[in-house]
Every structure is written in structure tokens, then in C-alpha cells.
Amino acid sequence: MENNKETNRAPISQKPLVIEKGDKDAIGGLVEIEINGKPFKVPLGTTILDACRQQNIHIPTLCHHEDLCIAGVCRICVVEVEGMRVLPTSCSFPITNRLKIKTSSENVRKARRHILDLLLSEHYGECYSCHRNNNCELQKLAKEYGVDSYRFGHVTQRRHEIDRSSYSVIRDMDKCILCKRCVRTCIDLQEVGVLEATHRGDATTISTFMDKPLADVVCINCGQCINRCPTAALKANDPSDDIWRAIDDPKKHVVIQTAPSPRAAIGEEFGLPAGTSMTKQLNTALKMIGFDKVFDTNFTADLTIMEEGTELLLRLKKALVEKDDSVKLPQFTSCSPGWIKYIEHFYPDYLDYLSSCKSPQQMFGAVIKTYYAQLNNINPEDIVTVALMPCSAKKFECNRPEMNDSGYKDVDYGLTTREMAQMIKEAGLYLPGLPESEFDNPFDESSSGLIFGATGGVMESALRTAYELVTGRQVPFSNLEILPCRGFSGVRQASVKLENVKPEWSFLEGVDLNFMIAHGTANAKKVMEALKRGELSNIHFVEIMACPGGCIGGGGQPIPTSKEIRAKRAEAIYKEAAGLTIKKSFENPAIAKIYAEFLTDGPCGHLSHKLLHTHYAKRGKYIP
Amino acid sequence: MPIKNKSVIFDRENLNKENPKEFLYKALKMSPSDLILEVRESGLKGRGGAGFPTGTKWMLASAAVSDKKFVVCNADEGEPGTFKDRVLLDEFSDLVFYGMIMCGYAIRANKGFVYLRGEYRYLLDKLLKYLDKMHEENLLGKNILNSGFDFDIEIRLGSGAYVCGEESALIESLEGHRGESRNRPPFPVNTGYMGHPTVVNNVETFATVPIIISRGAEWFTTVGTLNSKGTKLISVSGDCKEPGVYEVPFGISINDILKLVKAENTKAVQVGGASGHCVPKEQFDRALSFEDLSTGGSIMIFNESRDMLHILKNFMEFFVEESCGQCTPCRIGNIKLLEGVEKVEAGDCALSYIKELIELGKSMQLASKCGLGQSSPNPFISIMTNFENEIFSQR
Ligand SMILES: Cc1cc2nc3c(=O)[nH]c(=O)nc-3n(C[C@H](O)[C@H](O)[C@H](O)COP(=O)(O)O)c2cc1C
Ligand code: SF4
Numbered sequence A: 001m002e003n004n005k006e007t008n009r010a011p012i013s014q015k016p017l018v019i020e021k022g023d024k025d026a027i028g029g030l031v032e033i034e035i036n037g038k039p040f041k042v043p044l045g046t047t048i049l050d051a052c053r054q055q056n057i058h059i060p061t062l063c064h065h066e067d068l069c070i071a072g073v074c075r076i077c078v079v080e081v082e083g084m085r086v087l088p089t090s091c092s093f094p095i096t097n098r099l100k101i102k103t104s105s106e107n108v109r110k111a112r113r114h115i116l117d118l119l120l121s122e123h124y125g126e127c128y129s130c131h132r133n134n135n136c137e138l139q140k141l142a143k144e145y146g147v148d149s150y151r152f153g154h155v156t157q158r159r160h161e162i163d164r165s166s167y168s169v170i171r172d173m174d175k176c177i178l179c180k181r182c183v184r185t186c187i188d189l190q191e192v193g194v195l196e197a198t199h200r201g202d203a204t205t206i207s208t209f210m211d212k213p214l215a216d217v218v219c220i221n222c223g224q225c226i227n228r229c230p231t232a233a234l235k236a237n238d239p240s241d242d243i244w245r246a247i248d249d250p251k252k253h254v255v256i257q258t259a260p261s262p263r264a265a266i267g268e269e270f271g272l273p274a275g276t277s278m279t280k281q282l283n284t285a286l287k288m289i290g291f292d293k294v295f296d297t298n299f300t301a302d303l304t305i306m307e308e309g310t311e312l313l314l315r316l317k318k319a320l321v322e323k324d325d326s327v328k329l330p331q332f333t334s335c336s337p338g339w340i341k342y343i344e345h346f347y348p349d350y351l352d353y354l355s356s357c358k359s360p361q362q363m364f365g366a367v368i369k370t371y372y373a374q375l376n377n378i379n380p381e382d383i384v385t386v387a388l389m390p391c392s393a394k395k396f397e398c399n400r401p402e403m404n405d406s407g408y409k410d411v412d413y414g415l416t417t418r419e420m421a422q423m424i425k426e427a428g429l430y431l432p433g434l435p436e437s438e439f440d441n442p443f444d445e446s447s448s449g450l451i452f453g454a455t456g457g458v459m460e461s462a463l464r465t466a467y468e469l470v471t472g473r474q475v476p477f478s479n480l481e482i483l484p485c486r487g488f489s490g491v492r493q494a495s496v497k498l499e500n501v502k503p504e505w506s507f508l509e510g511v512d513l514n515f516m517i518a519h520g521t522a523n524a525k526k527v528m529e530a531l532k533r534g535e536l537s538n539i540h541f542v543e544i545m546a547c548p549g550g551c552i553g554g555g556g557q558p559i560p561t562s563k564e565i566r567a568k569r570a571e572a573i574y575k576e577a578a579g580l581t582i583k584k585s586f587e588n589p590a591i592a593k594i595y596a597e598f599l600t601d602g603p604c605g606h607l608s609h610k611l612l613h614t615h616y617a618k619r620g621k622y623i624p
Numbered sequence B: 001m002p003i004k005n006k007s008v009i010f011d012r013e014n015l016n017k018e019n020p021k022e023f024l025y026k027a028l029k030m031s032p033s034d035l036i037l038e039v040r041e042s043g044l045k046g047r048g049g050a051g052f053p054t055g056t057k058w059m060l061a062s063a064a065v066s067d068k069k070f071v072v073c074n075a076d077e078g079e080p081g082t083f084k085d086r087v088l089l090d091e092f093s094d095l096v097f098y099g100m101i102m103c104g105y106a107i108r109a110n111k112g113f114v115y116l117r118g119e120y121r122y123l124l125d126k127l128l129k130y131l132d133k134m135h136e137e138n139l140l141g142k143n144i145l146n147s148g149f150d151f152d153i154e155i156r157l158g159s160g161a162y163v164c165g166e167e168s169a170l171i172e173s174l175e176g177h178r179g180e181s182r183n184r185p186p187f188p189v190n191t192g193y194m195g196h197p198t199v200v201n202n203v204e205t206f207a208t209v210p211i212i213i214s215r216g217a218e219w220f221t222t223v224g225t226l227n228s229k230g231t232k233l234i235s236v237s238g239d240c241k242e243p244g245v246y247e248v249p250f251g252i253s254i255n256d257i258l259k260l261v262k263a264e265n266t267k268a269v270q271v272g273g274a275s276g277h278c279v280p281k282e283q284f285d286r287a288l289s290f291e292d293l294s295t296g297g298s299i300m301i302f303n304e305s306r307d308m309l310h311i312l313k314n315f316m317e318f319f320v321e322e323s324c325g326q327c328t329p330c331r332i333g334n335i336k337l338l339e340g341v342e343k344v345e346a347g348d349c350a351l352s353y354i355k356e357l358i359e360l361g362k363s364m365q366l367a368s369k370c371g372l373g374q375s376s377p378n379p380f381i382s383i384m385t386n387f388e389n390e391i392f393s394q395r
Helices: A048-054 A106-121 A137-144 A181-189 A224-228 A240-248 A260-270 A279-289 A298-320 A337-346 A348-353 A360-376 A393-398 A417-426 A448-453 A457-471 A503-508 A521-532 A563-578 A589-597 A606-612 B012-018 B020-029 B032-042 B054-063 B084-091 B093-107 B118-136 B167-174 B203-215 B217-221 B254-260 B308-322 B328-345 B351-367 B371-375 B377-386 B388-393
Strands: A030-035 A038-043 A100-102 A169-171 A196-198 A205-207 A234-236 A253-258 A293-296 A383-389 A413-416 A491-497 A512-519 A541-545 B070-075 B111-116 B152-157 B198-202 B231-238 B244-249 B266-271 B277-280 B298-303
Touching: A030 A048, A038 A048, A048 A100, A106 A137, A106 B328, A106 B351, A181 A196, A181 A224, A224 A234, A240 A253, A240 A383, A240 A413, A240 A417, A253 A279, A253 A360, A260 A279, A260 A383, A260 A417, A260 A448, A260 A563, A279 A293, A279 A417, A293 A298, A298 A360, A298 A448, A298 A457, A298 A503, A298 A589, A298 A606, A337 A348, A337 A393, A337 A521, A337 A541, A348 A521, A360 A383, A360 A393, A360 A589, A360 A606, A383 A393, A383 A417, A393 A413, A413 A417, A448 A457, A448 A563, A457 A503, A457 A512, A457 A541, A491 A521, A512 A521, A521 A541, B012 B020, B020 B093, B020 B203, B032 B054, B032 B093, B032 B203, B032 B217, B054 B093, B054 B198, B070 B093, B070 B167, B070 B203, B084 B093, B084 B118, B084 B203, B084 B231, B093 B111, B093 B118, B093 B152, B093 B198, B093 B203, B111 B118, B111 B167, B118 B152, B167 B198, B198 B203, B203 B217, B244 B254, B254 B266, B266 B308, B277 B377, B308 B328, B308 B377, B308 B388, B328 B351, B328 B371, B328 B377, B351 B371, B351 B377, B377 B388
Parallel strands: A030 A100, A253 A293, A253 A383, A383 A413, A512 A541, B070 B111, B070 B198, B111 B152, B231 B298
Antiparallel strands: A030 A038, A169 A234, A196 A205, A491 A512, B231 B244, B266 B277, B266 B298
């Protein structure tokens, strides 16, 4: 079940080229080519685009995205290859023999300009009234090619209604250039398959099943399509106007919680390189904007570990000691709302395998409108809870009808990293230049919750706590860094042996705690299919994140995204976590305090069941 | 509908004398490489329009390494004005199927598909019955004619899009996907149906091979021109007394064709269907051949009463609708060309804008992903260039 680039549907011709052994043109695996008159050697099978990029020769692209299979549809990357009648696309052309390539001949320049002019003629709207202004690949190309007029006209009328049905993703097909990155993201990268091209010729559009609104199809709200859209055809449902209104309302007590991943990425929105952590500057910015309190979602990440870890141990006890075969194992994590909607649609018969824990975002909402309100004597009705998340699915999650256990809407608004950056800019602040400040009490101490942001982080935190609860010792890894949990391979599996356990956990003596980690729903699908085939019977715990890379690659994070960018963000998180003094959730004093003062019947007790746990809906694939 | 003139190849009476089954015997007794060699020596080029040398295509597929290979007969016949494959499937299906078997034998494929145009569904029963009969006679299935070679043929109905006649879009469609053409390279001979080496040939190409095998490559090369050997079936329509399917030797001039079909007062001839070239009267001495006027079979005749702009508009409307919509130059480019025609029609278009659109057309020819977009500007460019006076003086 290794992660590979091969996907179910990608046309075979678009899969990476396999080079036959003994190809006569292959000399030591390198091919000599000539680009713009200069000789180079490249490994056999390299695409012309990659070869040019390696030589710092710029070739414009639109439909190409390094996370996705090749499409070759926008045609903007055409080059001239000696001996060929037509201009091939450099993104799709594997070099297998000695080519002579020209990247900016007359024909190439003319064709590219023509293609650009054609795209612009059909691209509705103006740049200054567009949320992707200054971060749009089409706009960038128009500048690069010095476009100063619409040579072939320009559409003045809308042809498509904006689909605002979804809590998470908004589609404006009038901005679509039909690069199909969203299609390839949804079908190939995520294997969800909500978006596909329909009709043909001038009527071609990207559509959903039966052209239904996005809210009525199996969209999991992961927003990965947004992250890969070159224009403004896709965006997240932005609640910032409502949030400003709440901030401006003196009666409202507006509280924001910030997840681990936005702080590791928001700097990118201000021109900083990926992987620059902005935690403390962000705290300052949020206070300056006018949030009454700035809390760290890590607190409820720790709370999640307590609840979810306890739940796992209880399941193990029921299964191993009481031999109760109604207990479902492995237990799957439930923090990723994209993953939750995915399993509800695609594996509705397996919902009992999910941990019943709410996500950290929702736990925080419930805690703020109960415990925090009581502590500070604030009427929960006057509290507005905002969640700064790397995620578009969180917007749907906070609007789930069952997320009202505090008696109010637990989380009022889910806000993405991108939208937060916009608010900060609107407030006239330059984030990187702000002084540092801390999170607010009483949820200011955090521990391993920080690493929730990267794939494997939940597992790592859970293991640290569970291992120590059971054995009374720390996990046997240097600096508590459980390296098998880290990295980016699609599906990972490892185990930790439980030995010399405390007497109350004697049934776990000698047990290998087997766990799995997967990120991206295409990989989740692999795990679920294995579960269906009965191959996971020895696994105890599975972490699944809907987005490639985990939350740091979430659908609300800065655009663009790439493997390298995601790795840098993860690095920033792990670095910051390494500096924390408390590394285990149960050692977080705020956690001890909440169980002592409020959730007095302990993890998975009565009150936590009411406030911190939830249930799921069997949605299925057909939505009437 | 029979072939109208006296045929060299597709003449049932002659063929029956030779007994076509013998062709298959003969082919299966040859070695695969000799068979390919014979096809190569004949100089046969694809009859579907692109004119790629058939022997070379087979050789490439035969050299490709794979546990499975496939043969596909392109019977999508979607080019406006073409109907010659229908005649072949109706009256010479034995030759078509034998050609496919020979190809399979040559490249070591055991499975063939006929991708039959949806509108030809009415032929399906007859073709299936014929395949059954071939099975009974051990001309198909396991160990054909005791040669040790297995081959089977399956007929699939097309999905009604013009682009599905393009070989890689056809393969996508066969695989159950949306009919959209693929990037090339890789070519179908290496990475075709389900990723396996695949030969896609036109109906007429396959039907010609058995004759070449039977009468020999040398015989075949005696007909035609230097680079276009043999005869070609053409589908003639439009302003003439005797439209229909004709078998003509390559090298025949437009003038001779017009005489053959009894056309009078001809103003222009569209050679090669909607995506072909429009030939004005002054050029009627040009010859039908891969060197000069290449065609998949469509010949449309327009007399003096026809409005060239109107004809062009029809063609462009066809492309705007039939573009698969995948790539920018074709999807939007054709819209712009059609808009240009409409502007001229409305009398509000400067000649300079048409010149600009012709430049756009040239970029479309170079940068489109498949043959559709690469050839759709042809009628625009040839009609706007050759009939500039007529079009602009009238308005
Ligand atoms: C838009 C388009 C439509 C085509 N339609 C057909 C068709 O209907 N029948 C056909 O034989 N070839 C058609 N072709 C040509 C095929 O792509 C391919 O070249 C041909 O089937 C190869 O066979 P041949 O070498 O025997 O000609 C079409 C090409 C294009 C670009
Ligand atoms: S040229 Fe036209 S038909 Fe061919 S891939 Fe492009 S859009 Fe589709």
C-alpha cells in the first residue's frame, strides 16, 4: 500500500513514462539534447518542461501542477521540436532521443500569445474585483506577455451562476479556464470524483453529478481543488464580513482559536518563504484586529488526545478482556472533517470504527461556551467563537446541526489562513513586522498538540500519552520524537511494544500496539479497502487526514502548494514543537485543570461525552 | 449502395473469382515479418486521412514489447461528407475482417475491436452474423485455419462525437472514458488501448491489405503516384448529377473527378471534408494524392450558386460544436473564427481582423492537441484566402 503517483483514472498515456531497458538512444541513461542551441544532457524520460526548468529556462504553464498527472490541455507551454510539424506541449513530452528544442521561436511566441488572448477573451470579470488579484496565474501570464488589450474581445455577461450552496467551497465557472486541475485533484489526487468536464466544444464546463449544487453531491469540502486552481474559479466560503461585524459589536465577546498549521504558513501570504513560523506575531495581529481573546487550538488537541487515547484503551479492554466482538478495531481518528465526510459518503457502514471524539476545533467551541463562559461569567449568548483553520472543511463542520452541545452554535465561524491574512492586511498590519505576544489564559500552555498539523502528528501525540499511561514510562524514542510517524509517504505502518505495563493495564502486557497513518483521501481509500478485505485485523489505531501532507496542506492554506512547500511547513511545526517544554498532553496543566474543575468524571466521562464527543451520519453516495 | 465506377480492388465479381478466404490462408502461411514487409513494400498509406505508412505503423507495433497488443478498426466515419466506409462494411466486411486478422497476426495481437459509428448501428446485426460465420469456418477464434494463431473481433458502438474518430480519443472512448484525445508521444503503437501497443487503422486500410497480400506489393505499386500507391475510395456529394462512392487511382485530378460524377458549373471543391481544403476553380488541375490534395475520402462539390461564406459558416459551426473542448486553441479558437465569419456576414468586419484570425488559425494548426483543432482552421484559411474577393465584394 505504498503511495505512488499512479491513480485509478489517469489515462495510461499520462502516467509517468516507463523506459524500456536497452533503448538504443539511451547512453548511460542520459540523452543529449539541444535547447535554444545549447547542448545539455538529461536523464531519459525527463519531460521537456523539467529539462528546461533544470536549466532555468522559463516556460509558462497553466494546466500543469506538480501534484497532478499531466493534462497537456492549456497548450501554453508549447515548444518547437526540430522535425515536428506541430508544436508539442513541453509538460507532456518525454525526452527519449536527441531533440533540438526551441523555447521562444516566432511560432512559439505567437502561439502562446494567441492562447493567452483566447483565454482572456472568455475570462469574465476584472482583476481588481477578484480575490485572486495578485495571486492569479492567468493574470501573471498576461503581465509576462505584456497584454494591453483584448485582441479577440472580452465577455461582458455572466454565463454561469455562482454556486454558493456549499459551506466550504464556492465555484464561479465564469472564471474557469478549463485547465482541469480541479478535476485531476478531485478524481486522481483525492479519488473523490465530484468534478468532471461535461459537454463538449464551446459548451464544455466543469460540472458536478447532474450539475447539482456542490452542497448536494459527495464533495468532502477538503478544498484541495481551491489550492490548485490557477484563477478565482474556486474559493472558500469567506465569513470575514460577519466576523468584522462581530468584532465591531461592543456587546460581543469575540474569541479566536488558532490551529497549528496556519501559523506555519501565513507568512507566505506576506511574501515570506514557506516554513517561516509566525505564531507570536499572529497572536499580536489578532489582538490588534480586535479579538477579545486569542487561544491556541493545541489545548483541545491535547484534550482530544486524552479523550481519544482513553477511548482507544477502553476499546482495547473491551475487545481483549471482555471479548466483546461488537467493539470495532482499529479505531480511526476523527479530527479531519474532510475525512469524516469522506467516510460518511463512501464507507457509511464503517462509521463505528471512527473515534467518537469531536475535532479539536469543535471541542474548543463547546468548552468556550460552557467552561470558559462560566469561569469568566460571560453569557454564552454573547460569545462569538472563531476558528482560524488551515481548512475549508472546518466551515462545513462547524455548521453541522449536531455541533450545538454547549446549547449554542459551538463554533460560529471557520476562517482559513488565506482569509485571516486578508483581514490582517485590511487592518493595515504587516504581520512579519509585528512584535511577539503570547496566547491568552487559561488555555495558553500547549504540548504535543502542535504537531497535529502534519500527517502523523495525532498518532505521535496519542502514542506518547497512551504509552506512558499504560507503562508509566516515556515512549522509547529520543526527545520523544516517534520518527516512524513522520514523513510523507502515503500510508505508513509501525508498532510499539507495550512491556512492563502498570498492573491495571496487565491485559496489554507484551502487546504490539500497531498503528497506521494515511493522508489524502486516495490513501484513506487504500486503507478502507484493506479494512474491507479484513486485512487490518491486527491494527489498533489509524490516523487519517483528508489532505495530502495533513493539515499543513489543508484547503485553506496559502496558494500555491507543492510537496516542497508542504515539507517546509511541516518542518516549521516540528521545529517549534521541539522547543516546547511540555511534550505530552496529560502533562499540560490546563488539561489537568479542566478535568479537575469541570470535566470531573474524567476522560470519556459523562460530561465529556455530552460536550466533546459526537456521532456521524450515514450519507452514502446517492444524495436525493 | 454499390461503388459506382469500375473498381480495381473493390469489385465483388473479380474477388469471388480469387476466393478471398485464400488470402487469409496465404497470409497466415507467411511469417509475420514477411507480411509486414509486403505491406511496407506496397507503399500503402492510411486511408483515414492522415496517410501514415501502414507497414511502418505495423512494424512499430510489432517491435513494441508487451504481453498484450490490440488491433482497432476505425469505423467511426465522422468526417462530414464521407460514407465510403459504410459501403465497405456493408459489402466488403470479409476484406475488412481479414485485414484486421492479418494485422493481428503481423503484430502478435489476439484481439481486435471495430469501433463502429453509432449511426451505423443498423449494420451491427449483419456484421455480428458475419463474425459468427467466420467463427464457424475457423476463420476467427482459436487456432485460425490451423495456423496456431488465435484472434477475435469485438464490435463496439461509438458514442456519437466526431472527435472519437481521432485515434487516441477513440481509444479513450473504448476504455470507457470521455472521448478526448491524448498527448503524443506516446503513440498508440506503443501505449494504446489499456496502455498496450495498439494499431488503429481505417476500414479501407484494412480492406486493402488482403488484396495486397494476394496480388503482391508489386502489383499494388503499379497504380497511383510516386508517394501515393493504389486506389482511393472517395465519397462524392454536393452539386453533381451522380453523387456516390467511387474508386479512383491516386493522382486523378479534380477535373477528372468532376467529369466522372457529372458536375457542371463547379465553383469550388472541398477536398477532405470539413477539415479539408477548399479548392477554387483555377486549381482544378491539382491531383488527389498525399503529395498534393490529401483526403480521407470526402469530396464536396459546390457550383456557382453557392455562397462560400455560408459554406464556411457551416463548417465552423460544426467545429465549434464538435471540438472536444479540451484544449484552448481549438475550444476557443474555433469560436473566434466563427464569430469572424458572422461579423463578415453582418457586414461589420475589417479585412485586417480576418487577417488576424488567419494568423490565429495558423497558431491553432500548430498548437492544438489533436488533428481536429490542427485542421479545423483549414477551411477558414483556404476559403477566406481563395474567395476573399467574392466574400468581401458582396458585402
Ligand atoms: C477529428 C478527427 C476525426 C477522425 N475521424 C476518423 C474517422 O472517422 N475514421 C478514420 O478512419 N480516421 C479518422 N481520423 C484519423 C485517425 O485519427 C487515424 O489517423 C486513422 O484512424 C488511422 O488509420 P489509417 O492510418 O488507416 O488512416 C480522424 C482524425 C481526426 C483528427
Ligand atoms: S484539438 Fe480540439 S478536439 Fe483535439 S484535443 Fe483540442 S479541443 Fe479536443
